[in-house]
Amino acid sequence: MSDHPSTFDGDTSEHKGFAWDDRASLHRKDDGGGVLDSAKGLRSGTFADIVRHMMLLPAEERSAYYIEKAGDREYHAEEVAALADRPDFPRED
Template sequence: MTDHPSTFQADTDKNAGIEWDDRASLHRTDDGGGVLDKGKGLRSGTFAQLIAHMMLLPEEERGQYYIDKMGDRKYSAAEVANLAKHPAYPG
C-alpha cells in the first residue's frame, strides 16, 4: 500500500495502474472541507472497499458523496461508478 512517491534514487515506488488497496475515506460533498476535513470521513477502508460500498447506495444518492483516496485525490460519484466497471477492479 503506497500513498506517496518515494524519492529513493529518484524513482517512484508506485506500481503502474490503480492502487485498489490504498487507504481511503468516504465523505459527504457538503461536509465543508477545511482544516479538519480528514477527520470528517463517514467510513474508511481500502479504495476498493469504499467503491463497493458507494455502489451499494441508491444511484440518486451517490452524488452526495465522494471518496478521498489518501496520497491521491478525491473521486466523485461518477468517477467511482466508472472505476467499479474497470476490468481490474477486485470487487
C-alpha cells in the same frame, strides 16, 4: 501504497495499475471541508472497499458523497461508477 514513490536505495516503488489498496474515506459533499475535514469521514478503508461501499448506495443518493483517496484526491459519483466498471477493479476482498 503505490501512489507514493520511494527514494530508498535510489529505487522507485512505482507499480503498474491502479492503487486499489491506498487508504480512502467516504465524505458527504456538504460536510464543509476545512481543517478538520479528515475527521468528518463517514467510513474509511482501502480505496477498493470504499468504492464497493459507495456502489451499494442507491444511484440517486451517490451524488451526495465523494471519496477522498490518500493524497487528497477526490472521486465523485460518476467517476466512482466508472472505476467500479474497470476490469482490474477487485470485486471482492
